[in-house]
Amino acid sequence: MRPASLLLALAVPTIAVGAASDVPVREPPTLASVLAAAGPDDWHTPDPADLVYFDLEGERRVIVELAPAFAPRHAENVRRLTRQLYWDDLPILRVQENYVVQWGDPDADDPGKARPLGEAASPLDPEFVRPAAGLAFTRLPDGDVYAPQVGWVQGFPAARSSATGEAWLAHCPGMVGVGRGNDPGSGNGSQLYVVIGHGPRHLDRNITLVGRVLSGIEHLSSLPRGSGPLGFHEDPGHWVRIESARLAADLPEEAREPLQVLRTDTATFGQLVESRRNRHEPWFHEPTGVVELCNVPLPVRRLPADGDTGAPPSR
Amino acid sequence: MRPASLLLALAVPTIAVGAASDVPVREPPTLASVLAAAGPDDWHTPDPADLVYFDLEGERRVIVELAPAFAPRHAENVRRLTRQLYWDDLPILRVQENYVVQWGDPDADDPGKARPLGEAASPLDPEFVRPAAGLAFTRLPDGDVYAPQVGWVQGFPAARSSATGEAWLAHCPGMVGVGRGNDPGSGNGSQLYVVIGHGPRHLDRNITLVGRVLSGIEHLSSLPRGSGPLGFHEDPGHWVRIESARLAADLPEEAREPLQVLRTDTATFGQLVESRRNRHEPWFHEPTGVVELCNVPLPVRRLPADGDTGAPPSR
Numbered sequence: 001m002r003p004a005s006l007l008l009a010l011a012v013p014t015i016a017v018g019a020a021s022d023v024p025v026r027e028p029p030t031l032a033s034v035l036a037a038a039g040p041d042d043w044h045t046p047d048p049a050d051l052v053y054f055d056l057e058g059e060r061r062v063i064v065e066l067a068p069a070f071a072p073r074h075a076e077n078v079r080r081l082t083r084q085l086y087w088d089d090l091p092i093l094r095v096q097e098n099y100v101v102q103w104g105d106p107d108a109d110d111p112g113k114a115r116p117l118g119e120a121a122s123p124l125d126p127e128f129v130r131p132a133a134g135l136a137f138t139r140l141p142d143g144d145v146y147a148p149q150v151g152w153v154q155g156f157p158a159a160r161s162s163a164t165g166e167a168w169l170a171h172c173p174g175m176v177g178v179g180r181g182n183d184p185g186s187g188n189g190s191q192l193y194v195v196i197g198h199g200p201r202h203l204d205r206n207i208t209l210v211g212r213v214l215s216g217i218e219h220l221s222s223l224p225r226g227s228g229p230l231g232f233h234e235d236p237g238h239w240v241r242i243e244s245a246r247l248a249a250d251l252p253e254e255a256r257e258p259l260q261v262l263r264t265d266t267a268t269f270g271q272l273v274e275s276r277r278n279r280h281e282p283w284f285h286e287p288t289g290v291v292e293l294c295n296v297p298l299p300v301r302r303l304p305a306d307g308d309t310g311a312p313p314s315r
Numbered sequence: 316m317r318p319a320s321l322l323l324a325l326a327v328p329t330i331a332v333g334a335a336s337d338v339p340v341r342e343p344p345t346l347a348s349v350l351a352a353a354g355p356d357d358w359h360t361p362d363p364a365d366l367v368y369f370d371l372e373g374e375r376r377v378i379v380e381l382a383p384a385f386a387p388r389h390a391e392n393v394r395r396l397t398r399q400l401y402w403d404d405l406p407i408l409r410v411q412e413n414y415v416v417q418w419g420d421p422d423a424d425d426p427g428k429a430r431p432l433g434e435a436a437s438p439l440d441p442e443f444v445r446p447a448a449g450l451a452f453t454r455l456p457d458g459d460v461y462a463p464q465v466g467w468v469q470g471f472p473a474a475r476s477s478a479t480g481e482a483w484l485a486h487c488p489g490m491v492g493v494g495r496g497n498d499p500g501s502g503n504g505s506q507l508y509v510v511i512g513h514g515p516r517h518l519d520r521n522i523t524l525v526g527r528v529l530s531g532i533e534h535l536s537s538l539p540r541g542s543g544p545l546g547f548h549e550d551p552g553h554w555v556r557i558e559s560a561r562l563a564a565d566l567p568e569e570a571r572e573p574l575q576v577l578r579t580d581t582a583t584f585g586q587l588v589e590s591r592r593n594r595h596e597p598w599f600h601e602p603t604g605v606v607e608l609c610n611v612p613l614p615v616r617r618l619p620a621d622g623d624t625g626a627p628p629s630r
Contacts (some may be wrong), residue, residue: 018326020462022574040467074477097532097533098488098489098532098536101433128600128601142460143458143460143607144460145459145460145605145606145607146459146603146605146607154409160386160627171415172513173512173513174413181598182597182598184600190618197512198487198512198513198514198609198610199489199513199610200486201607201610202594202603202606202610204603205600205601206598206599206600206601211514217412217413218412218539218540220535221536221538222410222536222538222539222540224533224537225533225537251522256336276517279517282497283496283521284521285443285499285520286443286519286520286521286523288461288517288519288521290461291460291517292460292516294513295513295515295516301372302516
C-alpha cells in the first residue's frame with residue numbers, strides 16, 4: 001500500500017478567487033465551505049491610507065495593512081515615512097529563524113549618517129496597549145496561555161483583559177511591529193519587523209504592533225537567515241534592498257491591488273472559527289475541539305480584475 | 316533620538332560553544348545565564364542510531380533526531396529506509412508557508428514507478444499516542460490550549476492526559492512527522508514533513524511525529540514556497556534534491572557531528588523554562604509570567620572539534 005501524495009489538511013490563509021455567495025454552507029462546515037459561502041458583505045476592503053506596498057528588489061511585493069485602531073501614532077509615522085520615501089533603497093537587515101524579519105536604516109544609530117526622519121515624530125510614546133472599551137471584539141472561546149481573553153478586532157488577532165480594561169494586538173505570524181531599543185519609548189516606526197515563526201506572544205505588550213502582512217509574506221519568510229547575532233546580516237552584501245514603499249492611497253486607482261480581507265465580526269467568521277475548532281475534513285482523525293488564536297487563518301482575497309463580484313463590500 | 320539597532324530579545328535556540336560550568340547563574344536567570352552555567356551533565360549526546368543526516372544539494376545539511384520512545388515502529392522504518400539509501404536523489408516536494416516542508420518519492424502513488432520500500436514495513440499502525448506511564452515528563456506549569464498537560468520528554472515537546480493515560484509529541488516548529496493519506500494507517504515514514512511555522516498543534520494525535528530537527532532547519536524553512544495546492548511544487552524544476560541521507564551510526568566516528576541537546580529533565584532546564592516564563596533581559600517591559608510550550612527553546616550545541624569540555628555528558 002502506497003502513501004497518498006497529498007498529505008496534511010489545507011492551511012492556506014490566502015485564496016485567489018472571488019466569493020460565490022450562492023454556494024450553501026454544508027454541515028459541518030470546513031474552511032473551504034465557509035469561504036465558498038461567504039457573501040460580498042463578509043469581506044472588507046482596507047482603507048488605502050492603511051496599506052503600504054513594500055517592493056523589494058526582484059519584483060517581490062509585501063503589502064502591510066496598518067492598524068490605527070491600536071497604534072494611531074505609529075501608523076501615522078509609518079505613513080509619513082512612506083510619503084517622504086524614507087524606505088526607498090533601505091535594506092532588510094535581519095532574518096532570524098523562527099522569529100522575525102526586520103528592515104530599516106542600518107545607520108539609524110549614527111547621527112552623522114542616519115537617514116533623516118523628516119516629518120515623522122521621534123520618539124513616540126509606546127502604543128503597547130489601548131483601552132478595550134469601544135472595540136468590537138470577536139472572542140475565541142478556547143482560552144490562551146498569554147492573555148485572559150483573545151480574539152479579533154477589525155481583522156487583527158488581539159487580546160484583552162477585563163481586569164485592566166486594556167486591549168492589545170497579538171504576535172501571530174505576519175504581524176508587523178515597531179523595533180525599539182531597551183527604552184520602551186525608543187521606537188518610532190522607522191524599523192519594522194514581521195513575525196515569521198511560532199507566534200512570540202511574550203512580545204505582546206512589550207512592543208508596539210502596527211499592522212499585519214496581507215500579501216507577500218513568503219518573500220520575507222523564505223529569505224536566507226542572517227548569520228550574526230539575532231539574525232542580523234553581518235555582510236551588507238546579503239541585504240535585500242527595498243526598491244520602494246508607497247501608500248496605496250497615493251497611487252492611482254488602477255495601480256492599487258484589489259485585496260479584501262475577511263471580516264472578523266460576522267457570522268461567517270464565526271463559522272470559520274468553528275470549522276477550525278472542530279475539523280471535519282476527511283483527513284482528520286481527532287477533530288481537536290479547540291483552536292489557538294494564531295492557528296485561525298485570516299483570509300485575504302484578490303478580486304478579479306474586472307471586479308464583478310457583486311455589491312461592493314462594506315466593513 | 317535614534318532607535319537602537321539591536322532590537323528584540325534573544326531567541327536563538329542553538330548555541331555554538333561549549334559550556335563553562337564555572338560561570339555562576341545570576342539571579343534572576345536569563346537564557347544566556349542558564350546556558351552559561353550548564354555543566355556537562357546537563358547535556359545529552361543523542362544515540363547515533365537516532366540521527367539522520369539529510370544532505371541537500373548545495374551543501375545544506377539537516378540533522379533529524381528520531382524519537383523511538385514515541386514512535387518506535389516509524390523510527391525503525393526511517394532507519395531502514397535510510398540504510399537502503401531510499402532518500403538518495405529524492406526531492407523536497409512541498410514548501411507551504413507557515414506550515415510544513417515535506418519530502419519523499421513523487422511517484423509514491425504509482426505502483427509502476429514508485430521507489431521500492433525494501434525492508435521497510437508498509438503500512439504501519441499509527442503511533443499517534445502512547446501510554447504516558449513510564450515516561451519522565453517535565454511539566455510546564457502554564458497550561459495549554461490543546462492538551463491537559465504539556466511539557467517535555469527526552470528533549471521533545473510533548474503532551475499528556477491523565478484522563479486517558481496517553482502521551483504524545485507536540486507539533487512545535489522543527490518537529491518531524493510522517494505524511495499520510497486520509498487513512499490514519501497509511502503512513503510509513505517514506506514521506507516526512509517538518510513544521511516551519513506556527514505550531515499546528517491541531518495535528519497532534521492526528522499524525523505520527525517521529526522526531527525533530529536538531530540542526531539545519533533554516534535550509535528547509537527558507538526554501539521558496541511551492542505554488543501548487545498545499546505548497547506542493549507544480550514544476551519539478553523547483554524541487555530541491557536530497558543528495559544523500561545517512562544514519563550517524565553508519566558513519567565513521569570522525570564523520571559524525573558532535574551535537575548535544577540540552578536535557579529537559581534537569582534543574583538547569585527548569586531554570587531555562589523559568590527564564591522564559593519571566594523575562595529579565597533589560598529589553599523587557601512586561602515579563603509575561605508564562606510561556607507557551609512551543610516558545611521554550613530546546614538548545615542544541617556543537618562541541619568544539621577537540622572535545623575538551625570535561626566529562627562526557629550522560630543522559
